[in-house]
Amino acid sequence: MPSSEQPRPNPPFTARYGTVGQSGEWHEAIEAYYRDAMPQAYAMASALGAGYGGSALRWYRMIEAEARVREIAQITAIAPWLSFEAAEELDDERRELMREACERVAGTLGWNFEMPARIAVLLPESDAPWHEARYGYCVDKYPYDKICVPHAAYADPATLARVVAHEYTHVITLNLTQARIPHWLDEGLAMTMEGAPPRPVETWLEPTALNAAFEADRREATGLARSGHAYSQAAQLVRHLRRLKGDAGLAKLVRAFTNNSVWDEIKINLLGEPSVEEALHEVYGLGQRELFAAAQA
Numbered sequence: 001m002p003s004s005e006q007p008r009p010n011p012p013f014t015a016r017y018g019t020v021g022q023s024g025e026w027h028e029a030i031e032a033y034y035r036d037a038m039p040q041a042y043a044m045a046s047a048l049g050a051g052y053g054g055s056a057l058r059w060y061r062m063i064e065a066e067a068r069v070r071e072i073a074q075i076t077a078i079a080p081w082l083s084f085e086a087a088e089e090l091d092d093e094r095r096e097l098m099r100e101a102c103e104r105v106a107g108t109l110g111w112n113f114e115m116p117a118r119i120a121v122l123l124p125e126s127d128a129p130w131h132e133a134r135y136g137y138c139v140d141k142y143p144y145d146k147i148c149v150p151h152a153a154y155a156d157p158a159t160l161a162r163v164v165a166h167e168y169t170h171v172i173t174l175n176l177t178q179a180r181i182p183h184w185l186d187e188g189l190a191m192t193m194e195g196a197p198p199r200p201v202e203t204w205l206e207p208t209a210l211n212a213a214f215e216a217d218r219r220e221a222t223g224l225a226r227s228g229h230a231y232s233q234a235a236q237l238v239r240h241l242r243r244l245k246g247d248a249g250l251a252k253l254v255r256a257f258t259n260n261s262v263w264d265e266i267k268i269n270l271l272g273e274p275s276v277e278e279a280l281h282e283v284y285g286l287g288q289r290e291l292f293a294a295a296q297a
């Protein structure tokens, strides 16, 4: 199975995923990581080691992988809104392919490149079981949103196009929904934008259970299968939305998370109504329960 068809994790370290290991002295290293100041982040992380009881190992490995690229990388501007870094020189085929993948997703979801992005190709050594996001990931950094692509995916142009389209979808959804988008919709959109083929869904999950399934521990076969099914179900849900109102509906939906009235915001912030309920009702006139029932049928 090509790597792009494996389930890929969402941004592991954005606010909604918590701040593992972000205690006291690690704060500065993590701050440097978010500024994408990789040499500084790595120097600080190396001095600190893996944290008390290995609590910061996750951060350490993530910083190490991105810093190792930076040490030997060439940085290239692909477009005013897109830069690229890798150990090897960028060839014309891949330059065009990555730009086209981003432009296609942006065109579909109505994104005007308001936030720049950086694509970084990780070294082959980082494609290892210790890395928690082996199939590519996207991090909401300050100077730009950063997409990290595994080396194996970069080597194969068709896979590269899919990984970039998938991760660039997260760049757009993260910004347009201000990270309010639920996991199922985020991954469903990314799977749709990468052109993932439909796959059977064994157990149809409710919204809360589906969101949780993306967090399954993927080191074992059962966890991997569980998250794989979650991606398939998410894609099926978004295909249903697409049948209802096409790409224009999807573009409206990602904007609908933030174009709210004061009363909408009160419901969301004070009464705890999931933001996605408001957004779905606004664009499709239905809520998650109705959508999940209709898409399963």
Ligand SMILES: [Zn+2]
Binding pocket: 008, 009, 010, 166, 170, 186, 187, 190
């Ligand atoms: Zn994803």
